[in-house]
Amino acid sequence: MQDQHFDEPVRVALGRSRNTIYKVERVAQAADIxxxxxxxxxxxxxxxxxxxxxxxxxxxxxxxxxxxxFVNAAIEADILVERDREG
Structure with a gap:
């Protein structure tokens, strides 16, 4: 099995208030989310x-x-965290 990391992490905001930010680095993590x-x-x-x-x-x-x-799906769901929002 190959290394299944993204070249660059994707950050998404989840939860009821979308206040929990996930740093998604692996494909398995993205699939689970x-x-x-x-x-x-x-x-x-x-x-x-x-x-x-x-x-x-x-x-x-x-x-x-x-x-x-995955990024396009996050944009579609309005949960992609832009770099300037990461803090």
Whole structure:
């Protein structure tokens, strides 16, 4: 199994008030968040991100192929934390 880290972490804000910030560094972590903690379970980007993460976890693709769909899904769900919001 290859190293499944993203080249650069993605930060997302989750929780009822979206006040818990997760620094997502690994594809498995992204997949877990998409499946279990994502605020919106529908949407084209959400589905694409889940498929991309599963492709990496099944060793069909490299981790870099899952990062962009994960970021797009976070934008779609309005939970992406911009660098200036990171603190």
């Amino acid at each position: 998409l499946m279990n903690r994502w605020p919106v379970k529908t949407g084209g980007y959400h589905v694409a991100a889940r498929k991309a993460c599963l492709g990496v976890l099944e060793d069909l693709k490299e981790p870099r192929y899952a990062r962009a769909p």
